[in-house]
């Protein structure tokens with residue numbers, strides 16, 4: 001794979017925006033940085049991370065999937081047809097943080113699992129060139145290194161960039177990344193990888209050391225499931241769902257139909273396993289009847305079930321969002337310690 | 342790219358009220374587009390999402406056998422939004438069918454064994470499929486003795502009377518249909534499923550049991566089989582959980598690390614003993 005430098009960030013972003021792909025990048029709006037379609041001059045660089053995780057770019061909070069009409073005079077009445085799949089624009093995403101890119105890779109293994117492929121995810125996710133921006137100054141809530149990641153991590157990225165004075169250093173990680181940078185003007189070959197190693201070590205030294213997840217991951221599911229600490233965490237939890245909303249690896253959704261006299265749509269919306277409605281059967285029976293089961297589900301999913309199903313990959317990528325936003329200060333790191341006792 | 346969310350359009354070819362309380366109706370669907378029936382290739386034990394435009398989708402076990410060509414059967418209990426709407430639909434109406442989903446019963450690993458099939462209430466659906474399939478001349482020699490125990494609260498709540506009456510006349514399947522208590526006009530067995538199972542279950546050596554029924558029936562039948570010496574590997578069950586995608590993606594239906602939709606709904610008791618009882 002190749003390495004490049006550019007002297008000026010803005011001219012790089014202009015070249016990227018002129019590549020024929022739509023540019024999605026962090027920018028500030030109402031005091032918050034979010035991933036959005038922006039002009040190159042509006043791209044933010046002085047952010048720890050985007051307020052919301054970037055999952056919305058590939059898995060919108062609400063997404064119409066199918067539509068039908070009721071006009072018996074026309075063919076296909078009451079027959080659902082796919083929506084949106086033919087309108088996916090080729091995109092370049094700039095400024096993904098390495099934790100989030102790794103989180104999207106966790107989602108990718110769900111949306112493209114051993115049996116089924118989700119075309120709404122795949123067309124957007126694989127249709128995007130993903131350029132990460134390394135964290136040279138990690139924030140106070142960051143703990144990627146505690147869960148196997150790095151501020152210069154490469155998982156789920158096509159290119160990793162870092163700031164180099166007024167410019168950027170760039171390293172390509174996949175054929176798609178290679179292809180994309182080759183087509184841009186104003187790039188100089190070389191001059192990135194050596195510097196990157198030093199910066200990586202410096203940034204990692206400012207972050208916490210690894211959590212000891214070995215015991216929790218080696219023990220049988222039921223041993224961790226039956227530990228006594230779940231109720232204590234659940235006693236504090238409000239089941240508000242803030243954590244699942246912010247999390248880059250929370251991928252659950254609901255499917256709902258809406259209709260009027262002419263036709264209707266089927267759409268999906270983000271959902272949360274913290275809600276009691278999530279699992280309740282039509283009969284009224286609820287397999288996760290209390291907060292304890294629901295809180296346990298979220299943490300077991302991140303730290304036990306995902307690693308079991310994804311060859312050891314942790315379901316928490318250490319972005320710190322749930323820790324920062326939980327109204328009652330529930331900290332997944334503390335839960336991980338309890339699980340490993 | 343195949344879109345697993347897109348239902349095949351189907352026409353309701355037949356609706357039959359199954360039970361005296363009218364809460365169960367069997368729907369027979371025919372595919373609108375030629376070729377879709379081949380794409381919907383299924384085996385007994387799998388389920389599908391019945392997709393009602395504008396209303397939503399419900400996961401329902403496939404009650405027909407793939408050997409019954411030309412249509413697919415489902416029996417739907419009236420519960421909430423979608424199932425109630427379906428109970429008001431008419432023959433000829435257009436809706437959708439998405440699947441097949443989940444894994445079938447392990448028909449291959451069951452080869453050469455005696456089979457005990459235990460059903461309670463309307464959970465008999467995918468077992469109807471299994472029996473019809475096993476009784477086909479090309480499949481019947483693959484299995485040993487087949488014993489079928491089926492119970493409901495009253496005679497009027499038993500599904501598929503025509504089918505099991507026919508099976509009762511055959512000599513290659515033992516059929517024991519029972520109701521909870523005496524009822525006018527009922528000349529068959531009386532008693533709960535666990536008690537009948539205890540009486541008729543074949544010796545555990547080389548027998549596998551498939552059980553589907555309400556939680557209380559399972560709770561009392563499981564110990565009967567374990568006492569009779571059945572190994573937990575030979576006790577096969579099918580789970581139900583609330584579902585949306587049916588594809589192992591939306592996250593809704595997990596039991597521990599397994600998604601009931603994608604990794605199940607069929608599990609052995611050995612597998613279930615290692616999982617949380619979140620179903």
Ligand SMILES: Cc1cc2nc3c(=O)[nH]c(=O)nc-3n(C[C@H](O)[C@H](O)[C@H](O)COP(=O)(O)OP(=O)(O)OC[C@H]3O[C@@H](n4cnc5c(N)ncnc54)[C@H](O)[C@@H]3O)c2cc1C
Nearest residue numbers: 281282399400401402417418421422423424581582583584
């Ligand atoms: C693998 C499998 C096989 C099944 N086979 C049959 C069958 O053969 N016959 C039958 O009558 N019923 C069967 N069920 C149960 C059936 O799916 C529910 O009764 C049905 O979804 C209720 O939907 P509703 O819209 O009428 O009820 P509502 O309570 O209004 O439900 C709204 C939505 O919740 C979900 N939901 C609610 N309860 C359940 C449930 N128990 N299981 C799954 N999803 C649920 C559905 O997505 C539904 O659209 C099966 C369930 C599963 C998982």
Ligand code: SF4
Nearest residue numbers: 237238240241243326
């Ligand atoms: S944000 Fe905190 S209080 Fe809210 S559901 Fe998550 S853990 Fe519970």
Ligand code: SF4
Nearest residue numbers: 247316317319320322
């Ligand atoms: S669990 Fe919390 S810290 Fe971990 S990835 Fe999700 S939001 Fe980030």
Ligand code: FES
Nearest residue numbers: 585587591592602
């Ligand atoms: S129903 Fe979506 S994961 Fe099982």
